Each structure stands twice: as C-alpha cells, then as structure tokens.
Amino acid sequence: ETGVTQTPRHLVMGMTNKKSLKCEQHLGHNAMYWYKQSAKKPLELMFVYSLEERVENNSVPSRFSPECPNSSHLFLHLHTLQPEDSALYLCASSQVHDISVGNEQFFGPGTRLTVL
Amino acid sequence: TQLLEQSPQFLSIQEGENLTVYCNSSSVFSSLQWYRQEPGEGPVLLVTVVTGGEVKKLKRLTFQFGDARKDSSLHITAAQPGDTGLYLCAGDSSNDYKLSFGAGTTVTVRA
Numbered sequence: 001e002t003g004v005t006q007t008p009r010h011l012v013m014g015m016t017n018k019k020s021l022k023c024e025q026h027l028g029h030n031a032m033y034w035y036k037q038s039a040k041k042p043l044e045l046m047f048v049y050s051l052e053e054r055v056e057n058n059s060v061p062s063r064f065s066p067e068c069p070n071s072s073h074l075f076l077h078l079h080t081l082q083p084e085d086s087a088l089y090l091c092a093s094s095q096v097h098d099i100s101v102g103n104e105q106f107f108g109p110g111t112r113l114t115v116l
Numbered sequence: 117t118q119l120l121e122q123s124p125q126f127l128s129i130q131e132g133e134n135l136t137v138y139c140n141s142s143s144v145f146s147s148l149q150w151y152r153q154e155p156g157e158g159p160v161l162l163v164t165v166v167t168g169g170e171v172k173k174l175k176r177l178t179f180q181f182g183d184a185r186k187d188s189s190l191h192i193t194a195a196q197p198g199d200t201g202l203y204l205c206a207g208d209s210s211n212d213y214k215l216s217f218g219a220g221t222t223v224t225v226r227a
Contacts, residue, residue, distance in 0.1 A: 004158075006158075031213055040219075041219070042217050042218065042219045042220070043159075043204070043217040045214060045215075048214065050213055056213075056214070088156075090158050090159075092158075094213070096213045103147070103149075103213060103214075103215055104149060104161055104164050105149070105161070105206075105215060106161060107151075107158030107159045107160070108158050109156075109157050109158050110156070110157065110158050112156065
C-alpha cells in the first residue's frame with residue numbers, strides 16, 4: 001500500500017449504530033487529520049494529531065471520537081450520529097515543520113458516510 | 117481562520133479552451149497549495165508555491181503566487197476532459213499545522 005488509505009470507502013449506518021473509520025498513512029509523516037466534506041461547503045477540519053498527540057479539536061460534537069494509536073494510524077469512532085452528519089470524511093497526513101514544502105497534505109480517498 | 121475566496125465557483129468550457137481560476141485572501145500565507153479532487157475521491161496535491169511572485173508549470177497548468185503572498189491563480193492551457201474536477205486552493209500559515217481551504221472551483225471540460 002502506498003500513500004494514505006481509508007476504510008471503509010462507503011458506510012451506511014442508523015442513528016443508533018456504532019462504527020469506526022480507519023485511516024493509515026504509509027508516508028512516514030508526523031501529523032494526521034480528519035476532515036468533513038459536505039456538498040457545497042469548504043473542507044471542515046475536525047481533528048489534528050501531531051506526533052500522536054491531539055492538538056486540535058475544532059468544536060466537533062462528542063458523537064465523533066478520534067483515536068491515534070501511533071503515527072501511522074488514525075481512527076474516527078462514530079456513535080449516535082444524526083442525518084446531517086452524512087458527508088465524505090477525509091483523512092490526510094503531512095510532515096509538519098518541514099518549511100521546505102510548507103504544510104503539504106496528502107489525502108486518502110475518503111469514506112462516504114450516510115446516516116439514516 | 118484565514119478566509120480564502122475562490123472564483124469562479126463553477127466553470128464549464130469546451131475542450132481546447134483556456135481557463136483561469138483565482139484564489140484570493142486578505143491574509144499572507146507562507147505557502148499555498150493547489151489540489152484537484154474528482155468525484156468520490158480525496159483531493160490530490162498538484163503544486164505548492166512558497167515564494168512571492170513564483171510561477172510554476174506542470175505540463176499545461178501554470179500556477180502563480182502573488183507578490184504579496186495573499187493570492188494565487190491557476191491557468192490551464194488547451195483544457196482536456198481529463199482536467200475536469202474540483203480545484204481547491206489551501207493556504208498555510210507558518211505558525212501552525214493547519215491549512216485554510218477555499219470552497220473550490222468546479223471545472224467541467226466538455227469534449
């Protein structure tokens with residue numbers, strides 16, 4: 001595997017379900033991100049982990065719970081979601097503090113989440 | 117959060133025509149990235165510009181960073197259907213790890 005991978009690619013869940021999204025980066029980066037992308041809206045940053053420590057929680061509801069067990073893996077645990085949470089959830093990674101390339105972020109293909 | 121405005125929001129052109137997409141802000145960025153996203157996929161990094169006034173070329177795509185590092189443009193020459201997608205600009209402040217994304221320009225190139 002190369003780059004950033006995400007599983008599953010598609011997920012349909014009821015409002016009472018519990019599910020998890022998984023992200024893995026094979027780039028040796030030290031930061032990982034969760035974004036939400038809804039139709040006709042800019043990318044919304046949800047969480048940032050730098051060196052496995054959460055450094056950003058962008059006012060995200062507690063029904064979204066991130067986990068970063070190591071620098072290569074990132075999870076997003078979902079429970080009691082609402083229909084308005086339906087969106088494309090994107091994971092990204094970058095090598096922060098490398099000023100030669102700026103904060104170039106490399107994205108996974110996303111998980112298309114539908115909440116019924 | 118620094119606001120990045122992209123224009124136009126939508127662009128539909130015939131194959132072979134040229135197009136320009138703009139990305140503007142009142143904030144200064146240490147670098148700026150351009151991404152292209154196809155339906156159902158994640159954004160793919162096209163280029164990073166870091167120096168004011170910098171011009172980078174990627175085949176038929178030309179990227180320019182404004183002298184004041186507040187704005188950027190993407191010009192596509194002789195567009196092809198494969199250029200169809202959502203083009204996103206993102207600005208990087210050197211103080212943190214976050215990118216500020218524009219809302220994107222949806223480009224459709226008709227064969």
